[in-house]
Amino acid sequence: MSDDRPAEIDIAHLRSWIGREDVAVDIVSEDLSRKYHATMDFPGEAPHRGETAPRLIHFCLAQPAAPTSKLGPDGHPARGGFLPPVPLPLRMWAGGTLVFHGDLKVGDEARRISRIADVVLKQGRTGPLCFVTVEHRIEANGVLVLEERQDIVYRKLDPAANAAKVPPTAAERGLHQRPMRAEAPLLFRYSALTFNGHRIHYDRRYVTEVEGYSGLIVHGPMQAAMLYYYASELFGRGPKRFSFRGLSPLFDDDDFVLHATPEGQMLKLWIAKSGGQLCMSAEAFKE
Numbered sequence: 001m002s003d004d005r006p007a008e009i010d011i012a013h014l015r016s017w018i019g020r021e022d023v024a025v026d027i028v029s030e031d032l033s034r035k036y037h038a039t040m041d042f043p044g045e046a047p048h049r050g051e052t053a054p055r056l057i058h059f060c061l062a063q064p065a066a067p068t069s070k071l072g073p074d075g076h077p078a079r080g081g082f083l084p085p086v087p088l089p090l091r092m093w094a095g096g097t098l099v100f101h102g103d104l105k106v107g108d109e110a111r112r113i114s115r116i117a118d119v120v121l122k123q124g125r126t127g128p129l130c131f132v133t134v135e136h137r138i139e140a141n142g143v144l145v146l147e148e149r150q151d152i153v154y155r156k157l158d159p160a161a162n163a164a165k166v167p168p169t170a171a172e173r174g175l176h177q178r179p180m181r182a183e184a185p186l187l188f189r190y191s192a193l194t195f196n197g198h199r200i201h202y203d204r205r206y207v208t209e210v211e212g213y214s215g216l217i218v219h220g221p222m223q224a225a226m227l228y229y230y231a232s233e234l235f236g237r238g239p240k241r242f243s244f245r246g247l248s249p250l251f252d253d254d255d256f257v258l259h260a261t262p263e264g265q266m267l268k269l270w271i272a273k274s275g276g277q278l279c280m281s282a283e284a285f286k287e
Contacts, residue, residue: 009087009128011121017084022114024062028053028140032060032193033106039189040225049107055100055238056225058138058146061110063195074206075197084119086130088154090211093220094131095151095245100238102145104138111139117149130154159212162249171272174259176234179274180226182218184252190222215251223250223280227269230258231284234267239284250279 037046066077079085118133138146255274
């Protein structure tokens with residue numbers, strides 16, 4: 001009998017986390033600005049103190065710093081605390097929405113107020129899925145600059161399913177396209193900047209032998225950042241609203257393409273492997 005049946009997950013207990021809050025503070029330092037600028041291969045000089053920091057740099061700020069001895073086998077901090085202790089081993093960032101009210105500047109003190117908004121149990125193709133929705137408010141020197149919804153999904157470990165070859169769904173070709181690569185050094189740097197110990201992004205032996213994937217997995221937030229910056233180029237400025245959803249894993253040895261097609265005031269964006277498999281979709285709005 002499986003240990004992953006939905007009935008064995010005490011959803012009422014997990015839902016008691018709804019409404020819990022956490023507050024964290026960090027500085028948008030010149031050192032972070034320099035390293036983020038280099039990691040993302042932005043042109044020109046990195047912003048200096050008092051200048052506008054790149055949007056989505058907030059993913060690097062005020063990250064939990066659990067002792068190394070308290071990390072789980074996948075490199076994530078042990079369950080419990082602010083996030084509910086979902087008894088499923090795999091945790092992934094499924095998607096999110098961002099609404100910008102302003103910008104962080106280098107040197108700002110950023111304050112993040114986080115709240116558990118919802119916890120939902122569903123049945124997926126490979127077993128139970130538990131979705132946790134977290135809402136964040138990012139303030140700079142007391143002024144709101146960003147509202148964010150983060151969708152986290154927990155599921156069971158199923159190496160056979162992860163290793164299965166999924167027939168690619170032929171993704172559309174966007175009006176705008178940009179070929180890309182995201183190889184191991186980029187993944188390592190992004191993990192370091194975001195203080196992300198999740199081993200699927202840097203430990204090839206773990207991700208292939210334990211979780212059954214074919215390679216290192218490109219971070220969902222980094223894929224979202226690539227699409228956001230592409231939308232910013234096409235709009236001529238950063239979108240005010242941006243949402244994204246992960247659809248299938250993208251690996252470090254994949255050739256892939258950023259696609260974008262305007263639809264009225266919205267820009268539809270997506271990432272697809274060169275073989276056609278859709279990995280992430282997104283929508284960007286100027287206002």
